[in-house]
Amino acid sequence: MTEPLVAIRSFNFTDCLGRNHEVTAYKSAVDPLGEAARRFLSFFAPPGADGYALQRQANREKSERELRDAMLTLEPPRDVSISRATREELQRTAADWAMDGRECGGFLFGSIRPDAFRQRIAVDILEFSRPRTDDHREPGRIRFSAEHFEDAFEGRLSQNRLLGDWHVHLSADSFQPSDTDAGVWSARSDRVSWRPERPAGYLGVILAGNRPNHVSRRMKLSAWFVEPLQYRSLRSENGHLLGRVSTDSEPRPIAIREVG
Numbered sequence: 001m002t003e004p005l006v007a008i009r010s011f012n013f014t015d016c017l018g019r020n021h022e023v024t025a026y027k028s029a030v031d032p033l034g035e036a037a038r039r040f041l042s043f044f045a046p047p048g049a050d051g052y053a054l055q056r057q058a059n060r061e062k063s064e065r066e067l068r069d070a071m072l073t074l075e076p077p078r079d080v081s082i083s084r085a086t087r088e089e090l091q092r093t094a095a096d097w098a099m100d101g102r103e104c105g106g107f108l109f110g111s112i113r114p115d116a117f118r119q120r121i122a123v124d125i126l127e128f129s130r131p132r133t134d135d136h137r138e139p140g141r142i143r144f145s146a147e148h149f150e151d152a153f154e155g156r157l158s159q160n161r162l163l164g165d166w167h168v169h170l171s172a173d174s175f176q177p178s179d180t181d182a183g184v185w186s187a188r189s190d191r192v193s194w195r196p197e198r199p200a201g202y203l204g205v206i207l208a209g210n211r212p213n214h215v216s217r218r219m220k221l222s223a224w225f226v227e228p229l230q231y232r233s234l235r236s237e238n239g240h241l242l243g244r245v246s247t248d249s250e251p252r253p254i255a256i257r258e259v260g
């Protein structure tokens, strides 16, 4: 007995006796020797293919596509969610490293999706990368090593999406992003936003104590969102493109919502 073929496209056709047939993607299975299969072979999966697996795959691709399209019109996030366990682990990691009096940091990974009202981007932090010994760490600044940076941006550190980065502030005025923070976040947002599989924007998280140089496992988190650089073309009077200038976008504070 020959296995039926599973349709991967919906279509209608009239057979040689003048009867109309309706074939539904992932639902209709037809005789491989019958008229539908002979005439519309490319509308069916190969023999033995798992129709449900094909449907799941098609649904996954559809939702990725919808997410990408939606991201173009959704408003930036107003908050970011993190589980209590992840937040506590981040605080522990930050405190353990910053105990030596130098700032430290890492990258943030998670997911983005349209919020319940399909108006804004909803962001969930699920994972973070730990500081590395080759990061350039000082009492007043942290610069990721080129390897740490590339590993994060090339997707080698997590299965989840790169959302942004976190770092500790040890100096006074501690929760405010420095000019350097604003600059690098803005530059990094530019790099992620040109890749459709990554978020249009960048998340910065700062951990700091209540007073300068106060390192503890209860350092508080603040979150900032940066939109991608805006480019403006510079043209001469006769319309020739002279170049493009970028306008830095300022980090905007957003709320941190604890879930679970």
Ligand SMILES: [Zn+2]
Pocket: 167, 168, 169, 177, 178, 181, 206
């Ligand atoms: Zn900073």
